[in-house]
Amino acid sequence: MFGSKKRKKPQRDPHINKLIEIVGEKEVLYEDADLLSYDCDGFTVHKAMPKAVVFPANTEEVAAIVRYCSTNNIPFLARGAGTGLSGGAIPLNREVIISLVKMKHLLSVDYENRQAVVQPGFVNLKLTNSISDKGYYYAPDPSSQYVCTIGGNVAENAGGAHCLKYGVTTNHILGLEVVLPNGEIIEISEAGVPDSPGYDVMGLLTGSEGTLGVVTKITVRILKNPEGKQTVLAYFDHIEDGSRAVSDIISAGIVPAALEMMDKTAIEGVEAGAYPVGHPDDIEALLLIEVDGIKAGISEQIEEILNVCRGRNVREVKVAESEEERGRWWANRKTGFGAMGAISPDYLVQDGVIPRSRLPEVLENIYEISRESGLRIANIFHAGDGNLHPLILFDSRKPGETEKALKAGTACLKACSDVGGSITGEHGVGIEKKEEMRFVFTDEELEAQIKIREVFNPDDLLNKGKLFPTPSRCMDVKKIVKDTVAVQ
């Protein structure tokens, strides 16, 4: 490691020595001050220290680490950029963290067959940047795409603003190489042939939140840049008008590439952040709408969108006049979560999904939750696919406020599931929403899913304690007892 040669090493845990044997001295962190930076991810409510952080350089090293951990009953988990918002990469059980950030290469691009092969630590946006000069791009665009890894995207089945039209991560994965929790390396659909016969194991692994295996190589679909693209910004005096406009646009038969919404508090945040656009401060909502495709049809769709907005009493609506202007609007939107830091010391972002048509009433419920809890809630979200992101603003330094925020978050999810929605659109369940899984699944359904996990991860050493409520049933209680005994 740079500049740290002279540190005195304390007596080392024999497991650490083994890990060092696998990846080398420089690639293992095990001292407390070094580990501290790994005590949470983008979800900061829970914190826990790992046993070590290991940086493998290739699949074989990953497999060797996994094998060692599993034979020695050491809990472990995978970590990408640590931008997850549900605590998926937090080491609750003193895990060995397998950080994949050094496996960050673009392995190959096959333009003819429109696919690319990347290592799991390859950063999402870098893929588009590496192929854009040839006129291609990678569609899933989570707002964290500047930094999050494609491995992490696969684990969370990440979505993004442009997933309304193009689908989320799972629609763009053609093949995976995975290290199973016993250390075995498997390839799923290596050649990237879609729709291979048999069960859709790839679909199962995508979105499994790092509980079924460690992804070490990914074949993704790449797309040709759309011929044309236009972006509209619409300001509304009343949030209800904004919400109705969302449904109207979709009902009009338009499938925008993106249809995003922000409410008043969210606008206050992004305008105080690093990428302000100059949105008026007295509107209740704005919509950011993008249409793309073959050039011919675009202006008609834009005209139709403008009409819909006017029909819903829009105060002002405009079309981006340059790529630069469009870029500014998007930077403002995509850095929206982080920008909340400018108006609040902490935030908790929720991730509910609802039927689009219920947007007005759910938003009203969320504001009610805000009033009751006394905490401000900003909404900045993928309106087009009904994927809400209430950001609950709080100050963890004030006693009791974190708990209040968590409670408000749960209430928001309840509001979503009550109208037939779901508790996560793209950020995953992780630690954060595991209890809320009960809002959408019965005990039997949860049990069936745990059985699937057990096929891959029988000892629950890989990313233990995530995704499902604990203990979800008697068998889990037994397991906890067993684990405790094993540790003793």
Added chain:
Amino acid sequence: MLKEMAAPEKTAPCSSAGLSNYFSADHPDEDKWADCVHCGMCLEACPTYLETGQEQHSPRGRVHLIKSVAEGKIQLKEQFADPVFQCLDCRACTTACPADVDVGGLIEEARGQVRQAMPLKGWKGAVSTFFLKGLFPHQERMHTVSGLLKFYQKSGLQKAVRTIGALKVMPDHLASMESIMPELQTPVQKKYKDVDVIPTKGVPKARVSMLTGCIMDVMFGDINQSTIDVLTHNDNEVTIPKKQTCCGALHVHAGDREKGRKLAKQNIEAFENSEKVVVNAAGCGCALKEYPELFKDEPQWKERAEVFAEKVEDISKYLYDTGYEKPRSSLNKKITYHDACHLAHGQGVRHEPRQLLKDIPGVEYTELSNADTCCGSAGIYNITNPEMAEAVLDRKMENVPEDVEMISMGNPGCMLQMAMGVRKYGRKSEIVHTVQLLDWAYQKDEQNAGLEKSIAVAGEEEA
């Protein structure tokens, strides 16, 4: 325990914050880390994170550690000092952060704390004492060094040393520093010692004061001269206040905030009567603008520092804002521009210097990819952290096209570092300061005008 480390005469560890392991004086600002929401959007902007892949060497990790000391979770020891001092102070994170977290400010405050708890020892200590305390703040000594260096260059000794390989006896990175030492000119401080106001040719439109900078003036006296010439060419009278001193950036970066404050006070006083303070070294300009940060505990000075900071402007921005004559003569060169961190990230100056270049006829301007990533110079970072500095430089050089003839920039530290990069990779590109190019173009204008005049005169005589 920290308590053991703290010498008795120093301030006691912070008592107000309860658990904090910091000293109470100049305590890192809680409001600064409270802005951080741990989103990680800064990770890919950070050169040291890209190099190491380790969170504690990222902006998010550093902020987390700084907060952890205040929470009493870790102490002001080496494992904290390491990530905090590995930071290049490049401020790329400030640009990337959506919440506008002042990571740079926090890191400097943390460094001050570390240096209170564990003063530098060994060769790093010696180098830093020599440069930071013994040399930079002392004009006469700097001028003596300049004289010696010049003698060394002129006497042929330099050539001899280089060819016979006596350089091999120096540590590698110091040897490569020596080999890119520029040809020295007389420092303008010395040259204009007896001049109060350097006049314009025509009617003056403004009067500006110039910070000459210590490294700039000694190593790059010609750039200071160009700055003066370009300013006066554009009808700005120039003064060089005598009492000015080193800006203190390097001291503050190194955690010596006490010395930083002393120098800041001297400069604030020296420029008290100036309306505008023009700076041609990005690092110095940024430091001057951040003087108020140093006086959290001295409200009166803070106020003066704020007034002062308002007056400070980078030369490229000053020219851009107040107008400059577009040269008529061509410099037929393929030129690219490297954003000095302390201009782009530190002062938000990106467009102005590029426009200056594009306004010079004949310049074939090419944009550098990742133009605003650090070159690894970072003050004296390349002396204290040579491995990382070199790794960062390698990444920078990967982006420099082979066929550019000149790489232009606005900071002397970057110029030395980039010169080292160009040399290491066997490139031919010349390293220039943006203002020099403008100056050369004006000089050409003048020569051409002179030529035209003499032709015209000759013509008249013939007639």
